[in-house]
Amino acid sequence: MGTGKSTVGPLLARSLDVPFVDTDALLEARFDAPLPSLLSRGEASFRSLERTVLEEQLADPSPRVVALGGGALLDRTVRLRLLARNTLCCLTASPDQLRARLQHDSSRPLLAGAPWALESLLQQRTEGYAEAHVLLPTDHQTPDQLAALLLGELARADLLVAAGSRSYPVRVEKDLCTIPTTLQHLEPTSILLVTDRNVAQHHEARWSGWLQGFPWEAMVLEPGESQKSPAVLLRLWERLQQVGMDRRGVVLAVGGGVVTDLGGLAAGTWLRGVRWVAVPSSLLGMVDAAIGGKTAVDLGAGKNVIGAFHQPSAVHMPVTLLHTEPERSFRSGLAEVIKTALVGDAGLLRLLEEEHEAVLRREPGVMARVVRASAAVKAGVVSRDEKEQGERRLLNLGHTVGHALEALGGYERWTHGEAVALGMGVALRLGERWKITEHGLAERVERLLALLGLPWRVDPGELKAMLPLLQHDKKREQGSLHYVLVKHPGEALTQKVAVRELAAALGAEG
Ligand SMILES: NC(=O)c1ccc[n+]([C@@H]2O[C@H](COP(=O)([O-])OP(=O)(O)OC[C@H]3O[C@@H](n4cnc5c(N)ncnc54)[C@H](O)[C@@H]3O)[C@@H](O)[C@H]2O)c1
Ligand SMILES: [Zn+2]
Incomplete structure (x- = not known):
């Protein structure tokens, strides 16, 4: 008023x-x-x-x-x-x-x-x-x-993650990039840019442009999941100390999920939390890792066991960064996009079906629409359930079986996204058999997975071999887990099932 x-x-x-x-x-x-x-x-x-x-x-x-x-x-x-x-x-x-x-x-x-x-x-x-x-x-x-x-x-027309005074915009950008405007707004006393060697190799010139006139330094990490370790986190802290970052400093994380998880955690812990801006450069980063403020490193075999919720001040997604993402990684990201569509946006599923060729060519116009729709679902879910107490669990569609398949393959046979693709297929067929999933959806999704160059049906032998690994599902509570099923495209639910029961049902599938 x-x-x-x-x-x-x-x-x-x-x-x-x-x-x-x-x-x-x-x-x-x-x-x-x-x-x-x-x-x-x-x-x-x-x-x-x-x-x-x-x-x-x-x-x-x-x-x-x-x-x-x-x-x-x-x-x-x-x-x-x-x-x-x-x-x-x-x-x-x-x-x-x-x-x-x-x-x-x-x-x-x-x-x-x-x-x-x-x-x-x-x-x-x-x-x-x-x-x-x-x-x-x-x-x-x-x-x-x-x-x-x-x-x-x-x-x-930005997207927004609503989290009270920690709310922030998510900007999907096709041509124009407004990272400098965001940084001006934050008035940082210093900026530490964190990235990895692959991303730096292709995009160094871009951020030199973004950061003109700001006091900044860069820390370029080796690529790969092995970097998500306490040792590398320690190096980041040491670098922040060297830079002399005070409470008005900003960490700018430009890279895939590994870089944003690490950069976000370093920011979240430095001086009990300084601001950070996420610029995801991989498709998985854009549609998943960089939105929601979950930050983490691994401890040996324990994935993401050391971490914190620390929301960024802004997320920028210049979709042209995706041009240089390695093919297999990009396609794996598409599996998470399909997952997101199944959980929250029927229109996105149709968009992927209609535009699969343009998607595979990574045309900026189509990718901006795909990333925006996908990020909107994730931003909405996070806004309603910031700390993963309910609805956010729906985003685990395909992940129970997916994680087990990843582990069975020693994290080499399947990428995370490929394993999720297979896990989704299993959840859809199981859902159809349990009369929860609309008839024909499993086949429809399998067709799309195949068009996008993703594995679409798990080998029965592999499914059987994976069953003992279900016991290790991190989301398990007293022998049960929240298994995600799809009703229709855009509408999913979780069902609490005993691990034993699930294994039996999956064994019958295999
Ligand atoms: N915080 C979350 O909510 C959340 C959600 C999902 C996944 N994650 C985490 O994300 C990580 C996986 O993310 P990812 O798939 O992006 O992995 P990643 O960061 O390892 O990137 C994949 C590969 O692509 C390269 N790359 C990325 N962008 C590139 C570009 N534009 N050009 C050239 N090369 C590029 C990287 O160097 C790397 O080799 C995992 O550690 C996972 O735990 C976090
Ligand atoms: Zn995932």
Whole structure:
């Protein structure tokens, strides 16, 4: 309230040539009473009226600019639903500005009373307001300037991982790269760029461009999973010490999942946590590893056992980085994309089917769409379940059997993605037999896997040999595990099954 949304909203709508809707005005019209009188019925009853109007707005897919009452998005589930399909811009102003703008406004009973009412209201809502695609301070801008800034933001239409004050944008970029803008915004006192030799070999020139004018140094690691070790983490800390990184420093991790996992953990532990920006360069990194703030190193055979949740400040995905990713690694990433489609986006599955040739050629236009759709599902899941207590588990589709196959092959026969492809196939066929998965989906996915050059059916002997390894599934609890099954493309569920039972069912499959 008082940030100017009823002035800026119509200006923006006019530039976009779409209608403007003000939910406060809608409320007044619908219930034929001015806001103060609606509010005087008590806040709870007011919120429920507001909710009705908001639900109608959410159900209407036509493009328009909507000004929302300040309390409309206090309910986090509603906010996340809105974030998933719309761009949310939050106009902010300092308490002094707000007070000046609101002092003659008698329609704000929430602010009546104690002089600190405004501060305490803002404080209550800070976490929620931070979960917006765009946060725009309005103190020193005219309405026209604000509308122009918002137009620019809309053109970019970022994805968002909503995590309260730790929320951050995910930018899928085809040509233009806005990493310098992100860094300017962070005002780092120093930057340590972490990457690996393969990525450096192809893309060093790019980041020299991004980092012009910033105080930065680079640390180039050897490539490969073996780098995800406490020893390498120690080297990173030593380097951060050498650089003299203080709390205002930034780690910029440019690479595959190995680099972002390591760089993120180094940032998360240095001085109890400094900021970091992820620039995934592999397909797996873009659609999976770099979103969600899980960072880790391995301890011998224990994969990812030392780690922390530490969300980045931003994730940038210039899809042209993918041009130089090794073929097998790129195709393995596609398995995770199919997994993501099965769990959360039927349209993405169709896109892959229709565009499989362009995907294999890594055409930037198609890859931007594929990466964006996939990253959107992951960002949504992480927003709803940051610490992996429920829904995030769905992303383990194909991973129970996949991990066991990877281990059986000594991590050499199959890449992670290939093993997940096989694991997905098993989950789909099992799901069909259990009458959970829609009939024909297993075959449809197998066809797609084959088109994309991925293994699509596990050898029965190998499946049998893998069964004893199921016992080691990390997500197991007292002899049971959460096995992920697909109902339809875009809709999955977890089923708690005893490992013994699952092994028996899989044995019968084999
Ligand atoms: N944090 C998470 O939530 C999460 C999720 C999934 C996977 N991971 C982790 O991610 C790692 C696997 O990621 P990955 O498959 O990206 O592995 P990776 O980082 O080892 O990259 C694969 C290979 O491709 C090379 N490469 C990457 N991008 C390139 C480019 N643009 N040009 C040329 N070469 C390039 C790398 O040097 C490497 O040799 C695993 O350690 C896994 O545990 C983490
Ligand atoms: Zn995976």
